[in-house]
Amino acid sequence: MTPKRPEIQAGHPQQDRLVAYVDGELDIDEREAVQALIAGDCHAAAIVERLIASRDQAEGAFGAILAAPQPPHLLAAIETADAPASAPDWRARLGRLTHSRTWRLAVAPAALVATLLLSVVVATTPRDESGFTLASGGGLDIPAEVQPALPGLLDAGGGERQGRLAGGGAWRLFAAPAATPAAQDCFVVAFAGDALPRSAGLACPAEAGWRIATIALDPAP
């Protein structure tokens, strides 16, 4: 025969407050109110007493896990995980990029040569009024009339746009998902045009628009 303690099984109309009281989560007014309640309600007092005892036991629960050595595979995973996008491995990224179909078909020799010849430049600039960042002097060097095409291309998940400049000459703009866990949601973008500087960069979502870091810039041929 196990004598039950019905006062606990049944709970208490104010049990939320009693638990909060035991946990020190009440302000002074509420605390005094609960203390007054306990003084005149032996049911509440019994519950509080048991709540304290059980909390003291639960606080130390699963201590064996805290004391155990950490699994080596977990430590290794954390120590060797790819660096985040803030510290990208540009060389690896360029390697992946140059293996993509878009790159080989479309960005054409010029930009590839640029990545090989130019030292890697990483530059970010403040966003302009439209919320779209275009680096000047260090980022993607895209003519102003082509710039509006880029956010749409990125928002669409990548692809290709082309057109002709007002002053004559064709341009092409490409965006492809960066396809690396370290830069999820980012795109590799490249711009090429007749008699214009070619550039490639990494576009990542920013608060309002996209932030673009330069991978490579090739002066006008």
Added chain:
Amino acid sequence: MPAPPPDDAFRRQLIDLLPRLRRFAYGLTRSLAEADDLVQSACLRALEKRRQWQAGTRLDSWLFRIVQNLWIDGRRRLRHREEVDPDSLPLGDPSAHRTAEARLTLGAVERLILALPVEQRAVLMLATVEGMSYAETAAILGIPQGTVMSRLSRARLALAAALDETGNAEGATGR
């Protein structure tokens, strides 16, 4: 590129958090292997998204939140898989030696916690086992503080009642 990664300190902080993350994940999954998978995913995600973490806010709360979110996502994906029946959990050996009583008692509390419904378990793991405030617990779980209070009180009363019963049962069988 042999230069040391600039986020060594961040990785070290994650490693320092591992014991607590594993304990919380175990409370959710009730399996050490699953807990480790969950914690590993959470840490990799934190490394990936570390720029979303606002320096000056608590890294542990952020990591607990990631663990919780991944756990919810995983459950959603595996909804067809039935939850472990708490009755099938090993209950320990009631005739164990008296010398093992301290460990046995602790085991009883742990088994009772693991037998709670999952929502209550998550709240209890954070607010009681971890000793987080109700506000932190609510923020991590993404629920109102009032919900924390009601789930926690149900969990704690159930725990108190069950411990009372086991205490009485042991007293009755012991003598």
